[in-house]
Amino acid sequence: MPIDFEVPPEVARTRDQVHALVEEKFRPIARHYDDHEHEVPRDLIREFHRMRDTIPAKRGPATPGGTLGAAIYSEEMAWGDGALMRCLPGPGLGGAAILANGTPEQQRKFLARFQGPEPAFGAMAMTEPGAGSDTASIRTTARRDGDSWVLNGEKVFITSASLALEHTNGLVVVWAKVVSPGASPDEVRHATMRAFVIPAGTPGARIGKVEKKLGVRASNTSSIVLEDCRVPLDHMLGPPEIQEKRAGGFRGAMATFDTMRPIVAAVGLGVARAALERTRELLRQNSIEIRYGLSPARLTAVERDFMELETKVQATRLIIWRACWMGDSKQPNNLEAAIAKAMAGTIVAEVTRRCCEMAGHLGFSKKELLEKYMRDARLTNIAEGTGEIQRLIIARRILGYGRGQLK
Numbered sequence: 001m002p003i004d005f006e007v008p009p010e011v012a013r014t015r016d017q018v019h020a021l022v023e024e025k026f027r028p029i030a031r032h033y034d035d036h037e038h039e040v041p042r043d044l045i046r047e048f049h050r051m052r053d054t055i056p057a058k059r060g061p062a063t064p065g066g067t068l069g070a071a072i073y074s075e076e077m078a079w080g081d082g083a084l085m086r087c088l089p090g091p092g093l094g095g096a097a098i099l100a101n102g103t104p105e106q107q108r109k110f111l112a113r114f115q116g117p118e119p120a121f122g123a124m125a126m127t128e129p130g131a132g133s134d135t136a137s138i139r140t141t142a143r144r145d146g147d148s149w150v151l152n153g154e155k156v157f158i159t160s161a162s163l164a165l166e167h168t169n170g171l172v173v174v175w176a177k178v179v180s181p182g183a184s185p186d187e188v189r190h191a192t193m194r195a196f197v198i199p200a201g202t203p204g205a206r207i208g209k210v211e212k213k214l215g216v217r218a219s220n221t222s223s224i225v226l227e228d229c230r231v232p233l234d235h236m237l238g239p240p241e242i243q244e245k246r247a248g249g250f251r252g253a254m255a256t257f258d259t260m261r262p263i264v265a266a267v268g269l270g271v272a273r274a275a276l277e278r279t280r281e282l283l284r285q286n287s288i289e290i291r292y293g294l295s296p297a298r299l300t301a302v303e304r305d306f307m308e309l310e311t312k313v314q315a316t317r318l319i320i321w322r323a324c325w326m327g328d329s330k331q332p333n334n335l336e337a338a339i340a341k342a343m344a345g346t347i348v349a350e351v352t353r354r355c356c357e358m359a360g361h362l363g364f365s366k367k368e369l370l371e372k373y374m375r376d377a378r379l380t381n382i383a384e385g386t387g388e389i390q391r392l393i394i395a396r397r398i399l400g401y402g403r404g405q406l407k
């Protein structure tokens with residue numbers, strides 16, 4: 001059976017273009033936007049929006065080359081800067097949810113918003129104050145009222161939420177439980193979960209707290225408050241019927257995660273690679289070259305450490321690519337996506353931390369981006385499901401347990 005690990009020439013060409021672009025546009029301003037959290041990089045946003053047809057600035061499976069293409073380009077962009085890449089306009093996670101859950105008509109209608117002359121942001125809101133890892137326990141509700149859905153609840157830690165709702169003509173895909181008026185907490189818990197598109201400017205949807213963060217500080221992260229937020233019936237993604245079985249909408253949410261997890265893993269990998277490359281340069285400035293091909297007995301400890309980290313980065317990339325390839329070829333990839341994400345979360349944290357160690361005081365200094373890489377890398381083990389949750393999914397898949405049997 002032929003297995004081909006070569007990156008197709010057209011994908012490699014675009015990847016190289018992305019590399020040159022982010023080296024020029026991201027690197028020089030990365031420290032500034034890390035230091036000035038909440039300052040919106042407007043020039044960068046406008047510039048990337050103008051180039052959107054030639055540069056795959058938008059993450060997600062809508063990228064040419066499918067999920068694998070998205071992972072390759074995302075790694076490269078995160079190599080440039082893992083925080084600034086999250087500031088770029090495009091459908092983002094919201095687009096992934098629309099593609100995974102929307103009808104063809106809804107996909108056309110909502111994704112058209114990102115083709116306009118002005119930059120627009122997409123976001124996806126699942127997490128709530130009391131519901132992060134356990135997505136089934138979200139309490140945001142959607143109840144039907146005549147020709148509308150009326151949403152109430154609060155979402156927290158949503159990437160690009162305020163850019164999507166307040167600063168551009170974007171949209172947020174909000175996950176909510178479909179309930180009858182006056183539903184009890186127990187009825188809400190067992191109700192069907194569905195995704196709803198909330199366009200910018202919808203009355204009843206407002207931005208709450210804008211987060212101050214440890215890492216990816218250039219990226220906008222905020223809460224969304226929904227108070228009697230009314231949207232037309234066709235803003236509920238997928239078929240209009242509400243199936244009684246809770247699994248209906250939940251499966252759609254999981255499909256979104258299966259697509260996005262390998263991409264989030266690739267983003268982390270780009271940050272780790274940037275840290276490794278800078279560490280190599282710093283070692284070189286101290287006349288330490290990594291000598292490949294020597295027997296282990298003749299290697300210095302720093303050379304051996306460096307090679308070990310390089311190996312881990314390359315192994316993680318192969319696992320990410322496999323998960324993407326399975327998804328793109330329509331094979332179930334829930335297990336592989338979770339493995340890719342769990343492995344990347346661990347490796348990326350280790351690589352960035354050990355690079356800071358190898359660089360000595362420079363690894364602790366703001367003169368270098370290494371300490372920022374270590375902070376930014378932390379997100380790989382949180383977003384789209386924590387490392388613990390990935391391990392839970394892996395265990396369930398391998399042991400053949402359902403959600404109720406292994407929690």
Ligand SMILES: Cc1cc2nc3c(=O)[nH]c(=O)nc-3n(C[C@H](O)[C@H](O)[C@H](O)COP(=O)(O)OP(=O)(O)OC[C@H]3O[C@@H](n4cnc5c(N)ncnc54)[C@H](O)[C@@H]3O)c2cc1C
Nearest residue numbers: 124125126127131132133157158159383384385386388407
């Ligand atoms: C920068 C940033 C951007 C984000 N962007 C988005 C976004 O765009 N949209 C969105 O919806 N969310 C977003 N999130 C939220 C993110 O998805 C959640 O933080 C994540 O799912 C974890 O949920 P939690 O924070 O509530 O932690 P909790 O679920 O409360 O978990 C706390 C700890 O307990 C562990 N834990 C929980 N349950 C189990 C279990 N069953 N077994 C073992 N361990 C367990 C977790 O692994 C974690 O270590 C973002 C978060 C960050 C930090």
